[in-house]
Amino acid sequence: MILQLVTGGLFLGCIYGLVAMGLSLIYGVMGIVNFAHGAFVMLAMYASYWLYSLAGLDPVLGTPIVALLMFGFGIVVYRSIIGKVLRGPFLARLLVTFGLGIFFVNLAQFLWTPDYRMVQQSISHGIIMLGPIFIELPKLVASIGSLVVAGLVYWFLRKTKTGLAIQAISIDRTAASLMGIDLERLNAIAFGLGLACAGAAGSLLASFYYIFPDVGTMFGLVALVAVALGGFGSTEGALVGAILIGVIETVGGFLVGPEYKYALIFLAYLLIVIVRPRGLMGWGAD
Amino acid sequence: MRDNGQRQTISLIAFAAVGLVLPLAMKARFAQHILIMVALYAALGEAWNIMAGYAGMVSIGQAAFFGLGAYVSAFLFVEYNVNPWIGFVASGLVTAAFGTLVGLPFSRLRGRYFAIGTIALGQMIKVVFENWQRVGAATGLMLPLVDEGIVSFQFHTTKLPYYYIAFAMLLAVMAFMRVMERSRMGYYFKAIRENEDVASGLGVNKTAYKLIAIAVSAGVTGMCGAFLAQYSLYVEPEYMFNHTISVTIALIAVFGGAGSIAGPILGAAILIPMSELTRAWLGSGGTGIDLMIYGAFIVLMCVYEPEGLMGIVQRANRKMIVRRERRGSTRCPNS
Numbered sequence: 001m002i003l004q005l006v007t008g009g010l011f012l013g014c015i016y017g018l019v020a021m022g023l024s025l026i027y028g029v030m031g032i033v034n035f036a037h038g039a040f041v042m043l044a045m046y047a048s049y050w051l052y053s054l055a056g057l058d059p060v061l062g063t064p065i066v067a068l069l070m071f072g073f074g075i076v077v078y079r080s081i082i083g084k085v086l087r088g089p090f091l092a093r094l095l096v097t098f099g100l101g102i103f104f105v106n107l108a109q110f111l112w113t114p115d116y117r118m119v120q121q122s123i124s125h126g127i128i129m130l131g132p133i134f135i136e137l138p139k140l141v142a143s144i145g146s147l148v149v150a151g152l153v154y155w156f157l158r159k160t161k162t163g164l165a166i167q168a169i170s171i172d173r174t175a176a177s178l179m180g181i182d183l184e185r186l187n188a189i190a191f192g193l194g195l196a197c198a199g200a201a202g203s204l205l206a207s208f209y210y211i212f213p214d215v216g217t218m219f220g221l222v223a224l225v226a227v228a229l230g231g232f233g234s235t236e237g238a239l240v241g242a243i244l245i246g247v248i249e250t251v252g253g254f255l256v257g258p259e260y261k262y263a264l265i266f267l268a269y270l271l272i273v274i275v276r277p278r279g280l281m282g283w284g285a286d
Numbered sequence: 287m288r289d290n291g292q293r294q295t296i297s298l299i300a301f302a303a304v305g306l307v308l309p310l311a312m313k314a315r316f317a318q319h320i321l322i323m324v325a326l327y328a329a330l331g332e333a334w335n336i337m338a339g340y341a342g343m344v345s346i347g348q349a350a351f352f353g354l355g356a357y358v359s360a361f362l363f364v365e366y367n368v369n370p371w372i373g374f375v376a377s378g379l380v381t382a383a384f385g386t387l388v389g390l391p392f393s394r395l396r397g398r399y400f401a402i403g404t405i406a407l408g409q410m411i412k413v414v415f416e417n418w419q420r421v422g423a424a425t426g427l428m429l430p431l432v433d434e435g436i437v438s439f440q441f442h443t444t445k446l447p448y449y450y451i452a453f454a455m456l457l458a459v460m461a462f463m464r465v466m467e468r469s470r471m472g473y474y475f476k477a478i479r480e481n482e483d484v485a486s487g488l489g490v491n492k493t494a495y496k497l498i499a500i501a502v503s504a505g506v507t508g509m510c511g512a513f514l515a516q517y518s519l520y521v522e523p524e525y526m527f528n529h530t531i532s533v534t535i536a537l538i539a540v541f542g543g544a545g546s547i548a549g550p551i552l553g554a555a556i557l558i559p560m561s562e563l564t565r566a567w568l569g570s571g572g573t574g575i576d577l578m579i580y581g582a583f584i585v586l587m588c589v590y591e592p593e594g595l596m597g598i599v600q601r602a603n604r605k606m607i608v609r610r611e612r613r614g615s616t617r618c619p620n621s
Contacts, residue, residue, distance in 0.1 A: 013320040033398055033401075033402075050538070069310055081585060081589060084589045085588050085589055087593060088396075088456070088588065088592035089592050089593065090344075091344070091536075091540045091544055091592075092540070092592035093588075094344065094398075094401065095533075095536065095537060095540055095584060095588055096488055096584070096585055098439040098533055098537075098579065098582045098584060099582070099583070099584025099585035099587075099588060100585055101581070101585065102530075102533075102578075102580060102581030102583065103581030103582050103584075104575030104580060104581075105577075105581075106573075106575070106576075106578040106580075108574075108576060109573065110574045110575030111572050157480055159565070192456035213574070221405065221409065224403065224405070225406060228398070228399055228402045232398060232399075235435065247574050250308075252499055255381070257417075259413065260413060260417070261415070261418050262409060262413060263410045263413035266406035266410045267406075267410060268405070269402075269403070269406050270391070270403060270406055273395060273399055273403065273498055274391040274392075274394060274395070275394055277394050277396065277399060278399070279399070
């Protein structure tokens with residue numbers, strides 16, 4: 001039974017991990033805590049839903065398209081809004097994404113009503129048995145997909161010139177700009193990449209999850225806690241934190257009661273962060 | 287020319303006078319409702335300002351204190367028939383104690399970790415109240431109607447007394463902050479905000495002062511919650527612990543100008559009527575347009591006026607001083 005729960009938790013954790021990775025990337029590069037991340041996951045889920053119902057494209061197969069769309073959308077949002085508050089005071093940087101989140105959630109409510117939607121007949125459905133463990137195929141596919149995308153982003157950051165430049169910025173912004181790195185261009189790319197992660201995660205989620213305007217809010221909050229748990233600025237920490245949270249949610253939810261699962265996540269965050277105020281793998285001042 | 291402190295006292299008295307006569311000019315029930323909400327949220331913004339604007343601990347979980355305060359007075363009234371005024375004071379004491387209790391571990395957290403910790407706290411306490419049968423779980427508590435009067439803290443024929451209670455709360459917080467600003471405590475708060483390591487190196491007991499800031503802020507926020515419980519005669523977790531309340535409180539202070547007494551009042555005076563009016567005009571049917579406008583407004587504000595409205599006021603002030611000096615005045619401005 002515990003094995004079953006842990007497996008479920010790991011699957012969930014992988015998807016959280018992808019969302020959290022995007023969040024961590026954005027924070028690492030430009031110091032913005034993206035409170036609108038959940039809203040972007042939600043927008044990606046709707047994009048995936050419309051691709052499915054208008055063009056008949058399965059959400060899992062549509063993942064690259066949605067990720068690409070969200071990347072472009074991220075660049076636009078960065079150029080029009082985020083880039084302009086980067087030099088502003090701490091509180092403006094903290095609140096601007098709150099505004100974005102409220103805006104997009106209610107835009108979705110206005111455009112698509114609060115009704116629940118769902119993708120029927122996704123290509124990944126059914127349950128397979130692995131020894132004593134039931135595995136829901138859509139969740140397995142989504143978590144593998146998440147790990148693949150996370151791997152790609154990791155490869156991009158570690159092996160390409162642009163990726164290395166992005167890392168250089170997150171380590172020392174001033175030194176990086178003195179070395180001739182174009183901060184504005186790379187900030188935009190990093191923001192786009194962060195949203196692409198949210199987009200891929202949203203598209204993978206759309207294959208088995210209900211879609212409604214507020215769906216992303218909890219994903220965003222949980223991912224935020226995962227990032228803080230792992231430590232702001234650490235991409236690997238975000239993934240580790242997210243997987244830990246996935247397991248806490250499913251195992252704790254079973255032991256204490258499903259209605260308390262989010263309370264348990266937040267409690268775990270507080271307990272860990274009180275012992276280690278910078279998260280498990282974090283560095284930097286705050 | 288008068289010194290800064292005297293000028294502040296005079297503005298405070300002028301503000302009180304305007305606030306006292308304002309509802310006499312605005313007699314419509316809806317207009318008075320908006321006035322009550324402005325006064326309430328201005329007080330909430332000031333309370334947020336004490337811990338965030340002055341002591342530098344940015345909270346996005348004030349709804350935890352707000353909801354707890356509302357529940358304390360409502361529960362005492364519904365279950366034990368305790369007079370709402372006693373419940374009102376009890377709310378302040380309980381939330382202040384609660385703030386100190388959670389503040390102890392929280393005072394180790396900084397910046398973003400603190401902010402996210404407060405979000406976590408707000409969500410946790412909401413879940414607890416949603417599942418706590420003794421306080422009505424997700425349905426909440428309905429406060430019984432009693433004869434109206436100042437003793438029973440219920441008014442049915444007119445909203446005016448509610449306004450004066452909220453306004454008195456606001457004035458009390460403002461007076462406290464006015465004293466705090468010039469006291470040793472106020473300077474310690476600012477020192478902690480600017481650099482807590484240096485502050486504690488200079489001998490400021492940072493944990494103690496952080497706890498005081500949290501306790502005062504929580505206590506005032508809890509009493510505001512108790513007030514709203516009494517005003518709406520209904521408490522439920524979804525409403526009282528709503529994350530939007532936390533964001534709105536922070537926003538009002540930031541929008542007006544964090545770290546000043548006038549800031550949250552300016553912020554509330556503009557944001558609350560805007561949100562109440564758009565909700566009344568466009569909010570019916572749950573289309574979300576009202577909150578869409580609200581969200582867009584936050585974004586525009588952060589992009590174009592990141593220092594808050596107080597930034598505009600200060601710029602105008604500076605311009606005036608420059609103009610006065612250009613006119614060739616030889617008088618020393620501080621004499």
